[in-house]
Amino acid sequence: MFRAVVRLSTSGVRSLARIRPCYSAPLASRCCSHAKVETDEEFDARWVTYFSKPDIDAWELKEGMNTLIGYDLVPEPKILDSALRACRRLNDLASAIRILEAVKDKSGPHKDIYPYLIQELQPTLIELGISTPEDLGMDKL
Amino acid sequence: MLHLTTGRVGCLLSKQAVVALTGSGARMSSHGHHEVSDSVDMSQPMYWDRLDTPLPDRPWKDVLDSTDKSLKQKEKGPWTALSKEEKIALYRLKFNHTYPEMKRPSHEWKTVIGGMFIFFGITGLVVFWQGHYVYPPQPHTFGEEWQAKQIQRMLDMRINPIEGFSAQWDYKNKQWK
Numbered sequence: 001m002f003r004a005v006v007r008l009s010t011s012g013v014r015s016l017a018r019i020r021p022c023y024s025a026p027l028a029s030r031c032c033s034h035a036k037v038e039t040d041e042e043f044d045a046r047w048v049t050y051f052s053k054p055d056i057d058a059w060e061l062k063e064g065m066n067t068l069i070g071y072d073l074v075p076e077p078k079i080l081d082s083a084l085r086a087c088r089r090l091n092d093l094a095s096a097i098r099i100l101e102a103v104k105d106k107s108g109p110h111k112d113i114y115p116y117l118i119q120e121l122q123p124t125l126i127e128l129g130i131s132t133p134e135d136l137g138m139d140k141l
Numbered sequence: 142m143l144h145l146t147t148g149r150v151g152c153l154l155s156k157q158a159v160v161a162l163t164g165s166g167a168r169m170s171s172h173g174h175h176e177v178s179d180s181v182d183m184s185q186p187m188y189w190d191r192l193d194t195p196l197p198d199r200p201w202k203d204v205l206d207s208t209d210k211s212l213k214q215k216e217k218g219p220w221t222a223l224s225k226e227e228k229i230a231l232y233r234l235k236f237n238h239t240y241p242e243m244k245r246p247s248h249e250w251k252t253v254i255g256g257m258f259i260f261f262g263i264t265g266l267v268v269f270w271q272g273h274y275v276y277p278p279q280p281h282t283f284g285e286e287w288q289a290k291q292i293q294r295m296l297d298m299r300i301n302p303i304e305g306f307s308a309q310w311d312y313k314n315k316q317w318k
Binding site for chain 2: 061062065066069070088091092093094095097098099101102104105128129130131133135136137138139140141
């Protein structure tokens with residue numbers, strides 16, 4: 001099969017960690033590069049801020065989402081929450097559903113990630129009126 | 142105008158995208174432009190169905206009729222007011238295939254294996270015909286009598302007497318060991 005699904009290295013549902021290029025201790029003396037390593041929290045905060053821009057436009061949403069899906073990780077619920085709210089500001093329900101499909105696909109063989117994400121996003125989904133692909137029967141062929 | 146034939150598109154993008162583009166983008170079923178040939182206009186935003194790039198440059202349906210337009214207007218209000226069918230319709234306006242549809246299995250493997258066996262068969266026929274019509278007659282040294290005499294000569298000469306040929310022959314009892 002020619003699927004280009006990126007292999008995921010999660011260490012568990014809760015942590016949703018991704019491959020670290022270096023040791024986590026900032027004072028490790030045998031670091032691979034001298035660049036400052038971004039922590040998971042910084043990464044998440046950066047992306048939440050990106051999607052939280054009040055006047056975000058369609059291009060920025062598209063670009064951000066495509067880049068985020070390109071990373072070797074499943075985004076945290078808070079990032080997805082921010083992205084879904086951006087879809088709401090752009091009056092784009094279809095993209096919101098597409099995002100949910102995309103993160104389900106990103107989870108790959110780890111079938112427990114997507115239900116966790118939906119569980120965490122449930123308040124937002126109800127508030128904004130976003131139906132999951134399962135609700136709409138679009139998760140089947 | 143940048144035009145790209147679907148053949149060249151294959152070199153740039155993954156096979157998946159080519160299938161998607163040839164299936165949908167190139168023919169641009171709902172696009173306003175009139176595409177005569179199979180070429181894709183690369184100067185315009187493109188649509189694609191890709192697992193790793195969820196949001197394409199343009200929506201699937203560009204040309205909206207009045208029902209679509211009124212639905213798009215309704216989308217600007219609270220989404221809780223939309224029915225399931227309306228939500229599905231909105232999705233289908235923007236996207237062609239869902240993720241499960243993108244990942245659907247194809248029957249291509251049957252074509253591939255079938256084609257392989259057909260070519261094996263043709264090759265087999267060619268080899269058989271060749272054996273019958275092309276090859277010259279076998280040298281006389283392949284005959285039964287000659288081979289027997291050859292083996293006897295080799296044993297008489299003690300070819301490889303330690304570990305090889307003659308070592309397998311029991312000279313006392315005149316038979317193979």
